[in-house]
Amino acid sequence: MDSDTQQRQRLLYLHARTPSVFSTILGYTLIEPVRGYQTEISASEFEWPYKTVHDAIVDGWQVVQFPHLQAPFDDKDLDVVGYEFILQKIQSYPSAT
Template sequence: MRAQKLLILYLHTSALDSRVTAWTMYDGTTKTPPVSGDEDEPPYETGLDALHDGWRVIQMSTLSPQTGELDYEPGFLAFEVVFEKIEEAVE
């Protein structure tokens, strides 16, 4: 049986070759529950690296006009990219 894996990367900018600042993964190929925060390093340095490893982009965040110095404003992570991979599931 084939199942879907989702990888959500938050990038430094809207460009796929910018560095990953945060991430999460959901793995439908296994029944093992995900453990948030169990890795110190992102799975890829950039979104482009994920593409090179076979992940497919299924959603990119919309760009909205920003004002001021973003480095000093609290808020959400703006540059979210959702990737998917279809792999064999572990029974």
């Protein structure tokens, strides 16, 4: 690797229907490791890159955090949507970006 490039961590937050990696993704956030990058809610039809967490794993993403399941169980109240998986991909980026 030359000095003009860096190894950087791409992040992917996937909110799955259940704690299973095979369940449908309900939420999607991609964080690109470049300066000034911003996420944005789509005001048009959003095209989902993956259907499940497993699809993302097959595409080379690695899970770095599985959903926390230690939260108090409540059989009446509803809180956040889905179960959060955090994934990463390490890739080379030009240092200037």
